[in-house]
Amino acid sequence: MKILVCMSQVPDTTTKVRFTPDGKSFDATGVQWVINPWDELSLTRALELKDDASTGVTQVTVAHVGPVGNEPTIRKALAIGADDAIRVNTESNDAFVVSSQLAEAIRQNPYDIILCGIESCDFNGSSVGGMVAEMLGYPSVSAVSSLKIENGQAILSREIDGGKEILTVPTPFVAIVQKGITKEPRIAAMRGIMVARTKPLKVMEPIATEPLTSLLQFEKPQPRAACKLIDAENPQQLIELLQNEAKVI
Amino acid sequence: MAILVFTENWEGKFKKLSYELASYAARIAEMMNLPAMALTIGNPDPDELEKLGHYGLKKILVAHGKNLGTLDNQVYASIIGDIALQVSASVLILSNNGTGKALAPRLAVRLKAGLASGVNGLPISTEPFVLRKRAYSGNAFAHVAIHTPVKILTLSQNSFELIDKQSKAEIETFQVTPDSNLMKTKVTDVQKQTGKLLLTDAEIVVSGGRGMKSPDNWGPLIELADLLGAALACSRPVSDEGWRSHEEHTGQTGKVIAPNLYFAVGISGATQHLAGVSSSKYIVAVNTDKDAPVFEAAQYGIVGDALKVLPKLVEAVREMKSK
Numbered sequence A: 001m002k003i004l005v006c007m008s009q010v011p012d013t014t015t016k017v018r019f020t021p022d023g024k025s026f027d028a029t030g031v032q033w034v035i036n037p038w039d040e041l042s043l044t045r046a047l048e049l050k051d052d053a054s055t056g057v058t059q060v061t062v063a064h065v066g067p068v069g070n071e072p073t074i075r076k077a078l079a080i081g082a083d084d085a086i087r088v089n090t091e092s093n094d095a096f097v098v099s100s101q102l103a104e105a106i107r108q109n110p111y112d113i114i115l116c117g118i119e120s121c122d123f124n125g126s127s128v129g130g131m132v133a134e135m136l137g138y139p140s141v142s143a144v145s146s147l148k149i150e151n152g153q154a155i156l157s158r159e160i161d162g163g164k165e166i167l168t169v170p171t172p173f174v175a176i177v178q179k180g181i182t183k184e185p186r187i188a189a190m191r192g193i194m195v196a197r198t199k200p201l202k203v204m205e206p207i208a209t210e211p212l213t214s215l216l217q218f219e220k221p222q223p224r225a226a227c228k229l230i231d232a233e234n235p236q237q238l239i240e241l242l243q244n245e246a247k248v249i
Numbered sequence B: 001m002a003i004l005v006f007t008e009n010w011e012g013k014f015k016k017l018s019y020e021l022a023s024y025a026a027r028i029a030e031m032m033n034l035p036a037m038a039l040t041i042g043n044p045d046p047d048e049l050e051k052l053g054h055y056g057l058k059k060i061l062v063a064h065g066k067n068l069g070t071l072d073n074q075v076y077a078s079i080i081g082d083i084a085l086q087v088s089a090s091v092l093i094l095s096n097n098g099t100g101k102a103l104a105p106r107l108a109v110r111l112k113a114g115l116a117s118g119v120n121g122l123p124i125s126t127e128p129f130v131l132r133k134r135a136y137s138g139n140a141f142a143h144v145a146i147h148t149p150v151k152i153l154t155l156s157q158n159s160f161e162l163i164d165k166q167s168k169a170e171i172e173t174f175q176v177t178p179d180s181n182l183m184k185t186k187v188t189d190v191q192k193q194t195g196k197l198l199l200t201d202a203e204i205v206v207s208g209g210r211g212m213k214s215p216d217n218w219g220p221l222i223e224l225a226d227l228l229g230a231a232l233a234c235s236r237p238v239s240d241e242g243w244r245s246h247e248e249h250t251g252q253t254g255k256v257i258a259p260n261l262y263f264a265v266g267i268s269g270a271t272q273h274l275a276g277v278s279s280s281k282y283i284v285a286v287n288t289d290k291d292a293p294v295f296e297a298a299q300y301g302i303v304g305d306a307l308k309v310l311p312k313l314v315e316a317v318r319e320m321k322s323k
């Protein structure tokens, strides 16, 4: 069984988000780029499954659509333990374009399980997993919080309002992963970093696709009014404000 | 042509977010001079349908069929996609909840439609079609233009007001027989708490962080939530430590919520936490550290020890309720 982990690269989650003065693009000066946290968790889970011989998982590949400048992040994924990587050499913030590239890579070299994160922390598209699945005609399960393989059968749980569902799905499928899939992301050990340099990273040229959307402008949320402080000895004053000023209780 | 909105039902019932979606669809329909229609799958109660109709919908389509009880993304997307084609939907709207996020991307491919997810508010313009959406996990908004003839968007919860027009929608019920080849997922077990107020539905949320010191101190927080009819939430370390259930964790890697009122008690206000709650209308912070970043996000704050402040707050709410 082979697992493909789709990986996007995002600014470190503690980054103070800034834009260029015209508001048209993200200001990347001084920004640390990291593996999208969901993808880091997916990768960790994929490697855990591979570590357990009973699952029959023999290969974990990461796929990234992005320019050559993103290769350090791909190498990070290899250092964490992925066997090999694919990079489709194009850059787009349109989910349809990104998904078309991933779907094409998968068509050329199919996988049994494809893992995507629930969203990229930058553009919050929540799009790529479902799009790839539809393009390939594969089933998709979203909000996946657990993934096991028993006797060759994938067993997933999915978060629903107020609980979860346990379900099975035949391979190939796309799982769109969220919290719970594993506890902590794996980090690269020194040895991993050394071997990552020599692991295969295949570069594919993109297929032609037209974006269906474009990003015109960014804006920061309105700064909130200054916080009104209430004396700790007098919390009833807070209740009065919530009742009469904010009118929310 | 029409504006089509997918309004999920929960065991036959709609929720506030369904009325939000309907109000929103009706408003866009007005802007574009088209009728607003809703589609729901399953067996909604007749009076629920009537109520949904009040929010400016011309028509509600109800798709019945066998084996539609659980969400199979492929089957649901095929049903919604077919209807969208039949009514020539020019805009298709879903909620930015679990179901909407599962279906919208598949529909985008089926209908070759541009998708904007996590949209806040009405289109900035309809020609070209430009929307304002959540970006950088709540730290920014992006304006997205959709270029395709069919447009799909998922609407953030609690981002549009209800507009009850007391209108009456025509109800059309029909049978669907999904292609059995598409039905590939099989739900083998459901583990669900019933009767509990869901965090994602709650208007008021009371949330505790590591500043609560121990799970044994949650009593007054629970009491406050009960008195206010609020749901409980927590920061990630609190659920990681097992002090509270994972269900309650809010933030970038937890639930993203937008209640009217969010109490952040003993929570420092890390960006990853705020990413899940910054769309709340009002935030109240209780923290011993006057410089905690949570006070920058809050409108009301108390600098003090939560364990001392909470009992007093509970008392004050009780007094207010008794008046």
Ligand SMILES: Cc1cc2nc3c(=O)[nH]c(=O)nc-3n(C[C@H](O)[C@H](O)[C@H](O)COP(=O)(O)OP(=O)(O)OC[C@H]3O[C@@H](n4cnc5c(N)ncnc54)[C@H](O)[C@@H]3O)c2cc1C
Pocket: A013, A037, B208, B209, B210, B211, B212, B234, B235, B236, B237, B238, B249, B250, B251, B252, B253, B254, B265, B266, B267, B268, B269, B270, B271, B272, B273, B276, B286, B287, B288, B289, B292, B304, B305, B306, B307
């Ligand atoms: C990739 C990534 C994703 C993350 N996702 C999330 C997420 O989704 N949600 C999330 O919450 N975190 C998330 N985090 C963690 C986040 O960075 C913070 O570590 C976390 O939110 C801190 O939780 P806290 O505020 O409860 O604890 P702390 O940061 O320890 O803050 C405790 C606060 O309580 C105050 N305090 C102490 N004693 C008292 C008292 N007696 N009374 C009142 N106040 C008191 C302190 O002054 C302090 O401000 C994520 C981190 C990463 C790296």
Ligand SMILES: Nc1ncnc2c1ncn2[C@@H]1O[C@H](COP(=O)(O)O)[C@@H](O)[C@H]1O
Pocket: A005, A006, A007, A008, A009, A036, A038, A039, A063, A064, A065, A066, A095, A098, A102, A115, A116, A117, A118, A119, A120, A121, A123, A124, A125, A126, A127, A128, A129
């Ligand atoms: N450029 C990309 N290359 C590979 N995978 C991606 C890319 N962008 C998004 N993904 C995958 O899709 C998930 C959701 O991203 P998005 O739809 O952008 O919110 C991510 O967690 C990744 O798994």
